[in-house]
Amino acid sequence: xxxxxxxxxxxxxxxxxxxxxxxxxxxxxxxxxxxxxxxxxxxxxxxxxxxxxxxxxxxxxxxxxxxxxxxxxxxxxxxxxxxxxxxxxxxxxxxxxxxxxxxxxxxxxxxxxxxxxxxxxxxxxxxxxxxxxxxxxxxxxxxxxxxxxxxxxxxxxxxxxxxxxxxxxxxxxxxxxxxxxxxxxxxxxxxxxxxxxxxxxxxxxxxxx
Amino acid sequence: xxxxxxxxxxxxxxxxxxxxxxxxxxxxxxxxxxxxxxxxxxxxxxxxxxxxxxxxxxxxxxxxxxxxxxxxxxxxxxxxxxxxxxxxxxxxxxxxxxxxxxxxxxxxxxxxxxxxxxxxxxxxxxxxxxxxxxxxxxxxxxxxxxxxxxxxxxxxxxxxxxxxxxxxxxxxxxxxxxxxxxxxxxxxxxxxxxxxxxxxxxxxxxxxxxxxxxxxxxxxxxxxxxxxx
Ligand SMILES: Nc1ncnc2c1ncn2[C@@H]1O[C@H](COP(=O)(O)OP(=O)(O)OP(=O)(O)O)[C@@H](O)[C@H]1O
Ligand SMILES: [Mg+2]
Numbered sequence: 001x002x003x004x005x006x007x008x009x010x011x012x013x014x015x016x017x018x019x020x021x022x023x024x025x026x027x028x029x030x031x032x033x034x035x036x037x038x039x040x041x042x043x044x045x046x047x048x049x050x051x052x053x054x055x056x057x058x059x060x061x062x063x064x065x066x067x068x069x070x071x072x073x074x075x076x077x078x079x080x081x082x083x084x085x086x087x088x089x090x091x092x093x094x095x096x097x098x099x100x101x102x103x104x105x106x107x108x109x110x111x112x113x114x115x116x117x118x119x120x121x122x123x124x125x126x127x128x129x130x131x132x133x134x135x136x137x138x139x140x141x142x143x144x145x146x147x148x149x150x151x152x153x154x155x156x157x158x159x160x161x162x163x164x165x166x167x168x169x170x171x172x173x174x175x176x177x178x179x180x181x182x183x184x185x186x187x188x189x190x191x192x193x194x195x196x197x198x199x200x201x202x203x204x205x206x207x208x209x
Numbered sequence: 210x211x212x213x214x215x216x217x218x219x220x221x222x223x224x225x226x227x228x229x230x231x232x233x234x235x236x237x238x239x240x241x242x243x244x245x246x247x248x249x250x251x252x253x254x255x256x257x258x259x260x261x262x263x264x265x266x267x268x269x270x271x272x273x274x275x276x277x278x279x280x281x282x283x284x285x286x287x288x289x290x291x292x293x294x295x296x297x298x299x300x301x302x303x304x305x306x307x308x309x310x311x312x313x314x315x316x317x318x319x320x321x322x323x324x325x326x327x328x329x330x331x332x333x334x335x336x337x338x339x340x341x342x343x344x345x346x347x348x349x350x351x352x353x354x355x356x357x358x359x360x361x362x363x364x365x366x367x368x369x370x371x372x373x374x375x376x377x378x379x380x381x382x383x384x385x386x387x388x389x390x391x392x393x394x395x396x397x398x399x400x401x402x403x404x405x406x407x408x409x410x411x412x413x414x415x416x417x418x419x420x421x422x423x424x425x426x427x428x429x430x431x432x433x434x435x436x437x438x
Contacts, residue, residue: 051345073347074345082339085359085362094346098346098349143345143346
């Protein structure tokens with residue numbers, strides 16, 4: 001899915017948090033967003049995900065405004081993902097269950113993504129008891145399992161060990177290639193952004209610099 | 210101590226004599242409390258969820274108000290309800306004073322804020338994150354509501370049990386609006402108060418023990434559910 005943003009302004013009270021003239025995201029590309037704390041990165045992603053309103057400007061997804069059916073194809077992975085009070089497996093299959101996917105297909109897809117992110121052995125563990133890195137992997141599995149067209153990642157590898165970072169990066173790159181997914185990821189790790197992304201967006205005080 | 214032992218003995222006797230009056234009182238207590246808990250939950254749970262998640266002006270003031278209302282003095286509520294429902298009161302024509310219905314109304318006024326407050330507090334803290342997860346994973350409105358309820362199930366259960374506990378243990382309000390009429394509006398707490406004031410301590414204590422047992426059972430079930438996760 002292509003996303004085109006024009007003259008976007010978001011304010012909290014009187015403070016302008018996001019101020020973007022024009023920025024486009026193309027299908028099949030990975031974009032890296034980086035910049036100081038408080039630069040407005042998370043806010044920008046939440047607006048793109050339809051989780052936050054904006055004050056001015058226009059955003060179109062394949063030339064369409066955001067509506068309920070488009071929102072089902074976009075997913076946002078938070079800096080601090082919320083996992084449901086149930087098993088890892090139940091968490092991962094949730095997006096498929098609410099889409100009434102056939103139970104055979106649910107099993108297969110869940111199996112694949114759990115293998116890919118190496119969380120298969122956590123399958124029956126209570127998701128709220130996982131470590132930070134494990135939670136990130138499970139939340140990513142849950143976000144990828146339903147093949148979204150747009151994947152918005154908010155610091156997906158902050159405070160994660162190098163081996164796990166590699167697993168996560170591989171999973172992201174694989175899906176991006178195979179499914180032509182549009183991916184926008186926030187990261188403070190410049191090396192990671194350079195390694196992963198087709199285009200880098202530096203933000204400062206809400207603006208692209 | 211002797212009195213307590215005597216009470217315990219009486220309590221067992223009371224229960225095993227299968228006294229119609231005693232079982233009637235216990236049944237009415239549980240029935241009324243159950244009814245008011247259900248009605249209060251029907252109001253308090255959806256409202257608590259909604260208000261907890263929705264940002265609105267004066268939310269801080271609302272929070273403080275609801276916390277205050279969680280500890281409304283029962284006697285005052287009883288008095289107010291009685292004033293409204295008494296024959297000469299504005300709703301007197303309904304003929305509800307000294308009926309079980311009046312008792313349910315008084316209990317509802319007392320426990321709706323408790324249920325609402327407990328749900329509201331948790332929805333304020335956890336609700337936005339749960340709602341966000343629903344939206345990002347493609348859940349519709351109803352599916353998000355279902356997710357919210359399943360995620361907050363323990364809080365909802367605690368709210369229900371707390372409300373029920375408050376309703377069964379409350380005496381001031383139901384005494385005033387119900388009148389402790391034998392076979393009609395006499396419940397466990399008013400029975401205890403009456404017997405205690407008449408000097409029938411053993412009977413009072415025995416019913417007190419029954420009340421404690423009920424509360425213990427309800428809490429055991431809750432505890433089992435909460436820790437059985
Ligand atoms: N709900 C809110 N109400 C008021 N101000 C907010 C709100 N959310 C964010 N802000 C402010 O908006 C600015 C941008 O926040 P944002 O979370 O987008 O930054 P960020 O670039 O993601 O920072 P970080 O790298 O620390 O995650 C910050 O100054 C923040 O304080
Ligand atoms: Mg952020």
